[in-house]
Amino acid sequence: EIAALNRTELSEPPAPAAAPDGSARVAFWNVERGRYLDEAAALLAVVDADVSLLCELDHGMARSFQRHTARDLAARTGQGYAFAVEFLELDLGAEHERAWHDGEENDAGLHGAAILSPHALGRPALIRLETDGDWFDGARGERRVGGRIALAATVAVAGVDVTCVSVHLESHSDPRHRARQMAVLLDAVDAYAPGAPTVIGGDFNTQSAARDRVDDRAGRVALLAEDPRRYVDPVRHEPLFDAARAAGFNWAACNAPGPTQRTPRYAAPRPHPGRLDWFFTRGVDTTDPVTVAAVDGDGRAISDHDLLAVTIRPAV
Numbered sequence: 493e494i495a496a497l498n499r500t501e502l503s504e505p506p507a508p509a510a511a512p513d514g515s516a517r518v519a520f521w522n523v524e525r526g527r528y529l530d531e532a533a534a535l536l537a538v539v540d541a542d543v544s545l546l547c548e549l550d551h552g553m554a555r556s557f558q559r560h561t562a563r564d565l566a567a568r569t570g571q572g573y574a575f576a577v578e579f580l581e582l583d584l585g586a587e588h589e590r591a592w593h594d595g596e597e598n599d600a601g602l603h604g605a606a607i608l609s610p611h612a613l614g615r616p617a618l619i620r621l622e623t624d625g626d627w628f629d630g631a632r633g634e635r636r637v638g639g640r641i642a643l644a645a646t647v648a649v650a651g652v653d654v655t656c657v658s659v660h661l662e663s664h665s666d667p668r669h670r671a672r673q674m675a676v677l678l679d680a681v682d683a684y685a686p687g688a689p690t691v692i693g694g695d696f697n698t699q700s701a702a703r704d705r706v707d708d709r710a711g712r713v714a715l716l717a718e719d720p721r722r723y724v725d726p727v728r729h730e731p732l733f734d735a736a737r738a739a740g741f742n743w744a745a746c747n748a749p750g751p752t753q754r755t756p757r758y759a760a761p762r763p764h765p766g767r768l769d770w771f772f773t774r775g776v777d778t779t780d781p782v783t784v785a786a787v788d789g790d791g792r793a794i795s796d797h798d799l800l801a802v803t804i805r806p807a808v
Contacts, residue, residue, distance in 0.1 A: 496577045496602060497638055500616040503563065505572035509610040511648040515779075515805040516542040518656065520693025520769060521786070522797035524756065525550050525585075525603075526561030531788040532795070533568035536608070539784060539801055543647050544608040545658035545693035549575070552600025554593040555585045562606035569608065574616035574645050577604040578660065579627065579638035586634055588758055603636075605643040605658045614646040614653065619680040621661070621673045632664045642677050642694070644684050652806040654776065655685045659694030666702035667730045674732035678739045689775030689806045692741070695797060697768050700726035716764065723766030724751050736772050746771040746778040746802045754786055756796040769800055776804040 519541035523532055526549050536544055546565075550556040566573035581601040584590045607613060619642040627636035642659035659677055661670050674696075681690060700722040705711035715722060719729070727733045727743075736743065751765040771781070784799040 494580060494637065496580065498618070499576070500618050500643070501575040502613065502616050503566065503572050504612065505610050506570060508572070508612050511611055512542055512650065514650055515803050516647065516649045516654070517801060517803050518543045518545065518691050518693065518771070519799055519801045520545040520658065520771060521799040522548050522660070522695040522769060522795060523561070524548050524795040524797065525553065525556045526559065526565065527556045528788070528794040529556070529559060529561060529564055530568070533565050534788070535784070535786065535794065535799065536565065536569050539799060541801060542609060542611060543656050545656060546606045546608065547658055547660040547695055549604055549606050551575070551577075551602040551604070553581060553585065553598050553603065554596040555589040558599045562608070566608050571608045571610045572613060573606050573608045574613050574643060575604060575606045576616075576618040576641060576643045577602045577638065578641045579603045579636040582635040582637065605641060605660060607643055607645050607656060607658055609647055611647055616643065616645045617684055618643060619677065619684075621676050626664075640673060642680070644681065646685065649804065650806050652689060653685070654804065654806060655681065655688045655690040657681060657690065657692040657694075659692060659696070661694065661696045663697045664703050665697065667700070667732070670697060671731040671735055674735045678735060682739070687775075690773065691776060691804055692772040693770070693800065695769050696732065698726040698730045698732070698770070699723070699766060699768070700729035712764065723764050724749075726767060739774070741772040741774045743770055743772050746773050746781050747800065748781045748783045750783060752783060752798045752800065754793050754796055754798050756793050769797055771800060771802050773804065775807050777807050779803045
């Protein structure tokens with residue numbers, strides 16, 4: 493019943509660029525709240541993607557200085573944007589954020605996903621992946637109303653409307669639950685644009701096992717004993733890849749190998765960084781996949797995820 497959880501916000505670019513007449517560069521990035529906004533805008537400007545698929549963007553949160561981070565990133569990079577709300581935050585965020593901003597209040601308390609582009613975005617659509625409300629009681633360390641989402645829009649590339657989707661799967665979960673969310677996403681994408689060329693970029697939280705086992709030191713050691721590469725190559729442990737394959741999506745050609753997790757400034761180094769972020773494509777040819785370090789000019793982290801980029805061209 494909360495209106496903000498059922499709408500998309502769309503703002504056209506100030507000076508729309510002509511649609512790409514051949515290939516297009518697509519980025520995906522979990523911006524981790526958008527706290528380091530100037531540094532994030534600088535990184536996006538360097539990557540210079542035709543479409544940037546983003547998640548974990550705040551609107552009116554004390555932890556990100558009350559900014560509408562999607563709008564502000566778009567303004568700083570001269571782009572338009574679509575934005576949709578994943579959660580209404582009922583507190584100041586995670587434990588460290590509550591400590592940083594003790595005594596403050598959120599102006600709006602919204603947190604969601606965005607698509608940025610210098611080109612026209614068509615048919616923005618919010619896709620809700622679940623309505624379980626599992627974040628409401630605070631057992632996961634934050635109190636929230638809402639649930640995981642995807643945000644879709646179309647961008648014309650070489651005269652063809654390409655479906656572009658930003659998605660964020662559940663972090664406090666297990667592989668079977670992520671596979672169910674993936675199935676909901678793929679069905680929604682098929683309903684949104686049947687048969688259309690599609691690129692999905694997201695934080696799929698592919699931890700290769702249930703969150704409680706990964707977070708427990710003994711559990712982590714046991715998991716690595718079973719498969720030392722499971723965190724950087726979780727494909728065989730995550731059935732969401734089987735669902736993607738069955739729906740005709742590819743990931744091998746559009747992702748550079750290696751981890752995408754980055755240790756944030758406020759935390760101790762991760763013992764085993766994993767690959768949580770992926771592109772999935774269908775009906776497009778892909779080249780030049782890269783993982784870009786999410787750091788500022790001094791080498792300091794500006795997110796706990798690195799940025800992905802790939803070049804796409806609608807398949808003939």
